[in-house]
Structures are given as C-alpha cells and as structure tokens.
Amino acid sequence: EDQVTQSPEALRLQEGESSSLNCSYTVSGLRGLFWYRQDPGKGPEFLFTLYSAGEEKEKERLKATLTKKESFLHITAPKPEDSATYLCAVRNNNDMRFGAGTRLTVKP
Amino acid sequence: GAGVSQSPRYKVTKRGQDVALRCDPISGHVSLYWYRQALGQGPEFLTYFNYEAQQDKSGLPNDRFSAERPEGSISTLTIQRTEQRDSAMYRCASSLMGGGTGELFFGEGSRLTVL
Numbered sequence: 551e552d553q554v555t556q557s558p559e560a561l562r563l564q565e566g567e568s569s570s571l572n573c574s575y576t577v578s579g580l581r582g583l584f585w586y587r588q589d590p591g592k593g594p595e596f597l598f599t600l601y602s603a604g605e606e607k608e609k610e611r612l613k614a615t616l617t618k619k620e621s622f623l624h625i626t627a628p629k630p631e632d633s634a635t636y637l638c639a640v641r642n643n644n645d646m647r648f649g650a651g652t653r654l655t656v657k658p
Numbered sequence: 659g660a661g662v663s664q665s666p667r668y669k670v671t672k673r674g675q676d677v678a679l680r681c682d683p684i685s686g687h688v689s690l691y692w693y694r695q696a697l698g699q700g701p702e703f704l705t706y707f708n709y710e711a712q713q714d715k716s717g718l719p720n721d722r723f724s725a726e727r728p729e730g731s732i733s734t735l736t737i738q739r740t741e742q743r744d745s746a747m748y749r750c751a752s753s754l755m756g757g758g759t760g761e762l763f764f765g766e767g768s769r770l771t772v773l
Contacts, residue, residue: 554700556700584761584762592766593662593749593751593764593765593766593767594701594749594762594764595764596761596762596763599761637700637701639700645691645703645706645713645714645716645717646691646703646762647703648693648700648701648702648703649700650698650699650700651698651699651700653698
C-alpha cells in the first residue's frame with residue numbers, strides 16, 4: 551500500500567537557522583513527488599514537483615531534492631514568514647496521497 | 659474563475675441530515691479531486707474525476723458518501739445521514755492535466771460540523 555511519512559512532525563527554528571524536512575515514501579508507479587505549503591485556515595499551495603531521483607528544484611530559501619525512497623525540503627536561513635505546515639504528496643497512477651505534514655515555526 | 663471555489667464555506671447540520679458540498683474548479687481544468695482534512699493532519703484522499711468520469715472512489719469512507727461531476731466542471735460531494743465523525747474540512751482541488759500529472763490547486767475548503 552502506498553505510504554507517505556513526514557518527519558519531524560514539528561520543527562522550531564531560530565531565524566537564520568537552516569534545516570531540512572524529510573518525506574519518506576513507498577508507492578507503486580511514482581508519477582511525481584510534490585511539496586506544498588499550507589498556512590493556517592488556507593488550502594495547500596503548490597511549491598515543487600520532482601519526477602526522478604537526483605532531481606532538485608529551488609525557490610528562494612527552499613530547495614527540494616529526491617531519491618528513490620525519500621525527498622528532502624531544505625530551508626536555508628529561514629525567516630519568520632516561512633512558518634507554515636509543509637506537506638509532501640506522491641502521485642501514483644491513480645491519485646495523489648499526502649503525508650501528515652511538518653509544522654515549521656521560525657522565531658525571530 | 660480565477661481559483662477553485664467551494665461552497666458553503668461553513669456548514670453546521672444535525673446528525674442524520676444530508677449535506678451537499680459544491681466545488682467549482684478552475685476553468686479548463688481536467689481533473690478534480692476531493693479530500694478531507696482533519697486538524698493537524700494532511701489531506702486524506704476521497705475521490706477524483708477526469709472530466710465527468712469518476713476515476714477512483716477508493717477513498718470514500720462508506721456508501722453514505724458520493725460525488726458527481728455530471729458536465730465535467732462543477733462537482734458535488736454528498737454525505738447522506740451525516741454522523742458526528744463526518745465533521746471535518748472538506749477540500750476540493752483541480753488540476754489542468756489529467757492522466758495523473760500536474761500539480762493541484764486547492765480551494766479554501768468547506769468546514770462541516772455535525773451536531
């Protein structure tokens with residue numbers, strides 16, 4: 551059965567303190583791994599799609615990487631406005647399944 | 659429209675009543691998804707459509723839940739004989755491409771409370 555596991559559940563960082571979020575997955579027929587950002591009370595907002603092992607995508611302070619079993623979302627020198635829940639999702643041949651998310655808090 | 663629109667934003671109903679939640683996807687988007695999201699959890703897949711065809715309904719919890727997209731645009735998720743455990747945020751998302759590709763664009767959700 552397809553599974554998406556995110557760690558840690560919650561992460562508190564000081565402004566400027568770089569770190570990484572993990573997404574481990576098992577899926578038959580991976581057709582993309584997606585990262586989303588979700589702010590409280592809002593719907594998830596698309597960040598990146600990765601399709602094959604070794605692929606990397608960057609956007610401002612965020613960089614997503616992909617291996618055959620996991621993806622990392624690296625946050626470099628985060629700012630308080632990066633505080634949000636970050637969701638990982640995998641798309642197989644039929645649908646898109648989400649992990650439970652990592653709740654990131656960046657303190658000034 | 660400019661984004662995915664869901665209505666109602668908030669629905670409070672009594673146990674045993676039927677509810678219908680509506681989703682208006684981004685114009686031209688082929689795929690439409692329904693998710694349920696509990697507080698502090700990721701979205702839980704319910705069902706999805708390509709055009710008017712329901713491709714996968716394996717995530718629907720039981721036969722009280724049904725969804726339709728009769729003209730390949732607006733979709734309705736119906737919950738019959740609601741129970742308190744149905745209380746959750748119901749989110750709709752659409753994707754430009756069908757065939758299992760492309761990112762999802764989410765609506766603001768419909769918060770259902772069953773008393």
